């Protein structure tokens with residue numbers, strides 16, 4: 001049984017069917033890269049996994065347990081959906097840090113808000129608060145930004161902002177961390193530092209899904225690659241399978257085109 | 263009347279002007295937010311009624327609204343066979359504050375609405391992905407960004423409010439502008455009205471400085 005299992009996810013906007021039945025599985029601690037041309041539905045898939053869009057059909061299982069089933073959507077309360085979300089983290093193309101908070105505060109905000117909702121004694125809360133601070137500092141260290149803890153987003157470079165965003169997503173210890181083209185809003189010289197952080201995360205047993213146009217990254221870092229076209233998974237396999245021995249002609253054409261570009 | 267006497271009289275009037283200004287500001291700021299939520303409500307009937315209300319208030323003269331709130335209770339209660347007419351100066355003052363509050367709350371609500379709409383969708387999405395509730399998202403993520411965005415248009419409205427208090431003279435005789443007018447009429451001299459202008463000008467100068475300070479305070483981040 002796979003750690004993470006997605007079956008038959010579909011999503012339409014009005015009459016356009018954007019996702020036409022997505023199925024895949026992912027092992028714990030592995031990295032999945034999703035590639036595909038513009039408009040193929042990669043972002044929509046990640047947004048469905050993070051419940052920014054609600055899938056029309058489909059189920060999502062983690063550790064064999066169904067955490068979301070579109071068929072019983074009506075029975076989910078807002079709180080249930082929020083709990084579903086906590087299985088996932090999402091790093092956006094445009095960072096979306098909260099501008100009025102420092103790097104550290106961006107990371108601690110969500111855990112502190114969750115702590116507020118818990119029924120604990122004052123003592124326990126104080127202790128948990130300290131743990132949250134400590135963990136946030138560790139995360140900042142992990143992304144190499146210890147000395148930027150008290151900096152506001154507007155004073156950080158794009159690459160630094162994105163690394164803070166990664167730390168922020170990790171603060172809630174999601175089961176699966178998703179990235180939507182994490183480097184495509186960055187200057188070429190800054191993409192390396194962000195990709196390195198993602199590579200390092202792989203060594204810490206973090207399960208990740210990365211939508212990317214960085215073919216080298218997909219080839220070298222991922223355990224599994226999915227090529228999407230027109231709302232379906234056109235090709236799926238190890239990086240060798242997909243990059244060196246693609247079966248589908250659409251995949252072949254896409255890879256040829258992206259090679260010409262880079 | 264000597265210069266000193268006129269100064270004292272105007273100062274007293276200024277206190278009432280300040281009262282109208284203060285009460286209106288303190289009540290209209292939160293009421294405006296409430297109206298803004300109403301106009302953004304997903305319940306169609308609520309948003310429609312709120313928007314219609316805002317449209318009426320913004321589309322009619324403030325002076326008319328002051329008269330409406332001042333004479334309304336008397337007229338309505340009379341037709342019901344009871345007597346609720348506004349008589350004492352304090353009652354008039356209260357109704358003036360009600361009219362100002364409602365009028366300004368509607369203007370503020372539109373400013374809030376613009377401010378809230380200008381917060382990028384990505385901020386809401388980031389908050390949602392992090393599992394924040396709707397109210398946490400509003401108060402912890404959106405609110406300060408909105409404050410920063412609306413501070414300039416808000417400052418304009420607040421300064422206009424100071425000057426608009428002169429409209430209260432249609433129903434009360436206590437505020438700075440009315441006091442000055444009365445002196446002009448009684449003493450047959452013109453300058454007290456310009457002297458009153460100096461009061462408005464200085465107070466607005468002070469407000470400009472204070473609001474500028476607030477704006478500066480929020481300079482530490484960019485939206």
Ligand SMILES: Nc1ncnc2c1ncn2[C@@H]1O[C@H](COP(=O)(O)OP(=O)(O)OP(=O)(O)O)[C@@H](O)[C@H]1O
Nearest residue numbers: 013014016018036037038039040041042043044045
């Ligand atoms: N909210 C929406 N309403 C209507 N159509 C949408 C919406 N979001 C996405 N789409 C459509 O869904 C299709 C897939 O979009 P999506 O953003 O998932 O593509 P993508 O693979 O991420 O592309 P890119 O590589 O350019 O980011 C597009 O044709 C887009 O127009």
Ligand SMILES: [Mg+2]
Nearest residue numbers: 042043044180
């Ligand atoms: Mg996309």
